[in-house]
Amino acid sequence: MRTLMIMMVVSGLWLPGGVLAGNAFSGAVRVIDGDTVDVGDVRVRLHGIDAPETDQTCRTEQGQVWACGKWVTDQVTTLFGGRMAECTPVITDKYNRIVARCTVAGQDVGHELVSAGLAFAYRKYAQDYVFAEKGAAIRDIGLHASRVQNPSQFRQTRAVGRIPPDRACPVKGNISSQGSRIYHVPGQRDYERTGIRTERGERWFCSASAARLAGWRAAKR
Template identity: 35%
Template sequence: MSLSRILLIASLFVASPAIADDLIGRASVIDGDTLEIHGQRIRLEGIDALESSQPCTHRETGQNWRCGQRAALWLSDLIGAKTVTCTPAGTDRYKRTLARCYVGGQDISAAMVRNGWAMAYVRYSSRYEPEEAEARKSGVGIWQTEFDPPWDWRRSRRKPNAMN
């Protein structure tokens, strides 16, 4: 094999975005849809988890609880001390990396939605709608409660712009 051919093949591997751009390491959980690896914030693409301080009301008991906090704890348990691999797909308006992330070969976003700790963020992607339908039907996680979708809850907390 000629040297030029070897260099061409090697350059294809180096230039491959999936290989060059993956973020791999032990992740810290920021909230139910945000991780940090090596100091870089990563927003799980295609899902939206309830905010850490967001409450839910259990349908049977009427008890309020911080289901957004519980989502983050569930995510932390899922990841544990395992290596997480994230494949970036862009950035969001807060300059976080948007990515699909995996632990032990499992799509983290799919697991969050399937287990009722996040919603499919259909405004941006329909990828996790089947998992959400499964979670709703099973009544797991947030689907056993009354809650506002996280995008509505955040909007209701924003301060209106002052009119001058």
């Protein structure tokens, strides 16, 4: 069994969170944002959808700015938070998260969110929910009733220092405002929002052990 597990890790069949590639897994949902959830102990990026970031804002037709990202997160929490989900892995993304299709009580979570206007079809990666998005747009519900910047464009405008220049070295060595040296690994809560500014002495590491040897401590979450 030990030899088999080693072979799975080496061959890439063992995914983050101890999930075996191709195997469904389940657990209680904890909502991170509109398209990212924890299912049990596994961080999941929902396949085929893209939602505003939690700190993203939108404008009403009258020009009023409102916190649409937080609203989406709250709505998704109301719909699915604490409920049991079943997920099937599709791939892992550049942040080493599992991208998966998930269902709750037999409902496709991605389809439900896009149909309710809480997320968009992520056409760059999948066409699964294009018709669901068109239906929500026709009904002018949810985000479709506002002026919303494309979530991926929003991320690009703030992406400087957030995406590893070398995918083999994804660990972020951040320095806090108090001068503490803290490293973040993919999958942790603040990983994606943490930007690395090398001019301030911050740096990228290829492993957590390398960060520790350099004097950085692990982020608590």
